[in-house]
Amino acid sequence: MEKILIIDDQADLRKLLADYFQLxxxxxxIAKDGIxxxxxxxxxxxxxLLDINMxxxxxxxxxxEICGFVSCPILFLTARIEDAEKISDFQAGxxxxxxKPIGIHELGARVAAHLR
Incomplete structure (x- = not known):
């Protein structure tokens, strides 16, 4: 069984994603903040799944810090649209x-693709 960590400060989104992936x-x-x-x-x-605004x-x-002890795909979730921010996030690894917003089924498909 695959394990997913959802990190987002919005409780309603955490619940939606948690319910979807559990099903x-x-x-x-789940985590609501960086700590x-x-x-x-x-x-x-x-x-x-890591929300950029934490x-x-x-x-x-x-x-x-996470990359220091976990080796898995990390997908950034964000409402940001600035190319410079996207580039810096990719450069970080x-x-x-x-x-966001993204359809839940599309997100599920992207997660599954990264796990293959």
Missing amino acids: NGYVVF EALRQAEKQPNII PEKDVLDVFR GDEYIQ
Whole structure:
């Protein structure tokens, strides 16, 4: 069974994504901020969905810390649309940049593609 970590500060989106991925056979871990994300990442997920706009800690710092002990695809989720921000996120090592809003089934397909 694949394990997914969903990191987003919006409770309603976390719940929607968690419900969707659980229904599709994933073990789901969730985090609402960078501090909780680091704790949950210790569970060694197979893939991570990481919202760019996170409270508590800078998201790129969280990303780098996670990459220090987890080796899995990390997909950035964001409403940002600036090319410069996208480029810096990719240069940091993100595997994909997904702009919100996105259809839940498309997101599920992207996650599955990264896990293949």
